[in-house]
Amino acid sequence: MANAPTKASRPPPRAPLPGPIEWLRENLFSSWGNAALTVVALLILYWVVVPFVRWAFIDAAWTGTGRDDCLAFENGACWPFVSERIGQIIYGFYDVTERWRVDLTLIGLALGLLWLTMPGMPGKRPVGAVMVLAYPLIAFVLLAGGFGLEEVPTTRWGGLLMTLVVAFTGIVASLPLGILLALGRRSELPVVKGLSVAFIELWRGVPLVTVLFMAANMLPLFVGLSVNKLLAALIAVALFSSAYMAEVIRGGLQAIPKGQYEAAAAMGLSYWRSMAFVILPQALRLSLPNIVGNFIGLLKDTSLISIIGFFDLLGIVQAGATDPEWATPNTALTGYAFVGAVFWAMCFGMSRYATHLEGVLGAGGRR
């Protein structure tokens, strides 16, 4: 009995591969209810997706230089509007001869992001440091002028450039600020805690539109000096989103067991070191889905800066669509479809990268 031979392991039984008919029956028509749902879903696809594809691709005007080329296609999108105006959509009213500076800035951003997000690239730390510390300054000089470059006032910035400037500043500033606020809110020092709570609740209690409006119009009135409107808006967006970020990160901090804090303290690690090496790496990983959710929200919220007279990606397309030279029934719709697709691509990219990052960070054994 004690030395009975152990049973040999064998592989699990393999289910026979279902044929297409079985697959349909199992997945789409397994009951009367499911069959009905399948039919309804197919009908919705037919009524919504098919007309959209016809409008956007099949019946659309693809080439041309003006309104007349689009009027011939009365049931389709007016893509020449987008292609003719693409310069404005990307650069806003930025001086045409200086557009290369915007190109350089955006290419720099794209290269930096690619370098940082591609798995297995060497030297991510120095590149990351350059992107966070040096890049914003270089980008600022390139875009605004100075050091021999002609000055381009921020009132002339616009389009995709404006959207990216606001989103990038908000993202880069709100993460570190949010971390500090989250730590402050959990601090044992009453003053630090009180100030953090007050800051977070103040910004979370006010709509972004109000904040932007205050920053652009009321602040100069109160302070009495003319602040650059874009700068005021950028600071407002950064502070606003850092308050939301703080709450997201606080959620992650709360999920870390007390034993982790105690183990770090028992080894003699100071508060900041235990935060930096033990607590935050775990808390940020836990809050990653929500952090990226905030980034996506922030990117989309950038369209609100049109309230203070800037023309972001959405604003400039909207403005262009009212141009009588392009007045067709489909101009505005085409513009919105295009803007929607651009936003969707940017947000989807972020979302996919976050999913990938979660997999990488979760690869180390979890408890």
Next chain:
Amino acid sequence: MSTSAVEITGLNKWFKAFHVLKDINLTVARGERVVICGPSGSGKSTLIRCINGLERHQEGRLTVEGVELSEEIGQIEAVRANVGLVFQQFNLFPHLTVLENCTLAPMWVKRLPKREAETLAMKYLERVHIPEQALKYPGQLSGGQQQRVAIARALTMEPRIMLFDEPTSALDPEMIKEVLETMVELAETGMTMLVVTHEMGFARTVANRVVFMDEGEIVEIAPPEEFFTKPKSPRTKEFLSQILR
């Protein structure tokens, strides 16, 4: 320098209104091995956590290797670098490898270069017999292995005193032995050890003295032989009759 590793005189502690530690007096000599036992809620874990400042006492004096634990934060960190603590729940850092768990404090508290900290960590991982797990993450190890990593992590700081807070209570029975053996080997090196445990076999073979606590006070202190065969207090007798069946 005094010859005692830990000196506790007239120590009192409260959690809000609850009096957890009552007039504790205990002196532990260098190289001595003291086992602290008692029913749950008797304050033994709290006492051991006071010794490295994870819990603050309100009254009395507590001196560790000649440094008195006071309100000053600098004192507490000086004490902590000298005192290793092993927890019941291991508390390894799940996002770091075994090796990184061990080298973190030597690198950032003692400021050792990475190479040196790693050599040191490997030395102690070998001592607890798991050098081959150095590059794994804690989640990939068994409970017994994790607790041995926790011991190695504490030892890599080369502390003078090791505190153990019920180190085997969260382990499956077959894992308890490997951890206890590691602790016996550590005792043989002459390390000063304070161990909160219910492992009476360990107390019998390793301890110089056994401390019995109940309801926040030290009821009896005796060498193991005397403690197990001729307990003086009726509370000790009752506890022993429950635990030794």
